Amino acid sequence: MMSTPGTPIVELRKVTKVYGSGEASVKALDGVDVTIGRQQFTAIMGPSGSGKSTLLHVLAGLDNPTSGQVVVDGHDITSMDDDALTVFRREEIGFIFQSFNLVPTLSAEDNILLPMKLRGHTPSAEDKQFMAKVIRMLGLENRLRHRPKEMSGGQVQRVAVARALVARxxxxxxxxxxxxxxxxxxxxxxxxxxxxxxELGQTVVMVTHDEQIASQADRILVVRDGRIAQDRVPLRSTSPAGEKH
Ligand SMILES: Nc1ncnc2c1ncn2[C@@H]1O[C@H](COP(=O)(O)OP(=O)(O)OP(=O)(O)O)[C@@H](O)[C@H]1O
Ligand SMILES: [Mg+2]
Known part of the structure; x- marks a missing residue:
């Protein structure tokens, strides 16, 4: 999906998310208005419990907001039914979530290829080359036949990263x-x-607690008490001077 960099891929409009009801309710998102640009790398930071994961779930269509709109790639996902939402997630989004586990019965390689298979896409020679590069960079060459329970926590996490990247x-x-x-x-x-x-023109939104990791992004959103408290450019960006900002 090639389009102009910086044009919106996701827009959140007055988004709130309330968990539970009555006295026990928690307002995890409290009126978030934010636009994520295409081909940008956005980092989300903020204290524990501030709403970072909730924000990520809502903008990827994993969870519905309590009120407000989520417009992704021109579609208002808050008005899609579950089937349409499932197709949307499968076609458009790669997930790297701790709770989004690998399939335990599949090898690392089959887990990595699964999103592409679910799309009915047969890997081309180019896909295989790209996959080999990702696997090499992540140091997984010798673990491709292993199942998740036969790997370390860090290896499983790297397989999840490869799985999200390989389907592009x-x-x-x-x-x-x-x-x-x-x-x-x-x-x-x-x-x-x-x-x-x-290089591939994808859009990345990443939660991290680490300022140094966040500094690799193009933009840092700081979440506090369910609101965007800061929206800034990292102090030190690794992108060539003048190219990105
Ligand atoms: N399913 C749920 N039911 C009830 N409350 C929830 C649920 N999920 C999250 N919350 C609450 O919503 C608030 C935001 O949670 P969220 O997981 O988004 O925080 P976070 O910023 O990702 O925190 P952390 O850095 O610890 O992962 C927290 O107060 C949390 O307790
Ligand atoms: Mg979280």
């Missing part, structure tokens, strides 16, 4: 994708996400 969806949403990783694997994952944006 328009948008990748990632919740702490480097949470279990050492500094070397963290750098590789960030490089892959960065090149997904810069």
């Amino acid at each position: 969806p328009a948008m990748i949403v990632a919740d702490e994708p480097t949470g279990n990783l050492d500094s070397e694997s963290t750098a590789e994952v960030l490089e892959l996400l960065r090149s997904a944006v810069d």
Whole structure:
């Protein structure tokens, strides 16, 4: 899906999300208005419980807002039925979530290929080349036949990263994708996400607690108490001077 960089891929309009009801209710999102630009790498930061994961779930159509609109790629996903939403997620979005587990009975390789298979897409020679590159960068060459329970937590996390990248969806949403990783694997994952944006024209939205990791993004949104408290450009960007901003 090639379109002009910076044009909106997701728009949240006056989005609220309330969990529970009555005295026990929690307002996880409290009137969020935000636009995510195409071919941009956005980092979401903020304290624990501030609403970061909720925001990611809502903007990827995994969860409906209580009120407000979520417009993704021109579709108001708040008015889609479940089937349409499932198709939308399958075709357009790659997920790197700790709760979005790998299929336990499938090998690492089959897990990585699953999103493409679910789309009815037979991997081309180019797809296979790209997949080989991702697998090499993530250091997974010797784990492709392993099932998830035969791998370490960090390896499973890297397989989840490869799974989201290999199908090349328009948008990748990632919740702490480097949470279990050492500094070397963290750098590789960030490089892959960065090149997904810069070379393949994808859009990445990533939650992180780490300011240094967030500084690899083009934009940082800071969430506090269910609101966007700050919207800023990282202090230090690795993109060539003058190219991105
Ligand atoms: N399913 C749920 N039912 C009830 N409350 C929930 C639910 N999910 C999240 N919450 C509450 O909504 C608020 C926001 O949660 P969320 O998971 O978005 O926070 P977060 O910023 O991702 O935090 P963390 O950094 O700890 O992952 C929290 O107060 C949380 O307790
Ligand atoms: Mg969270």
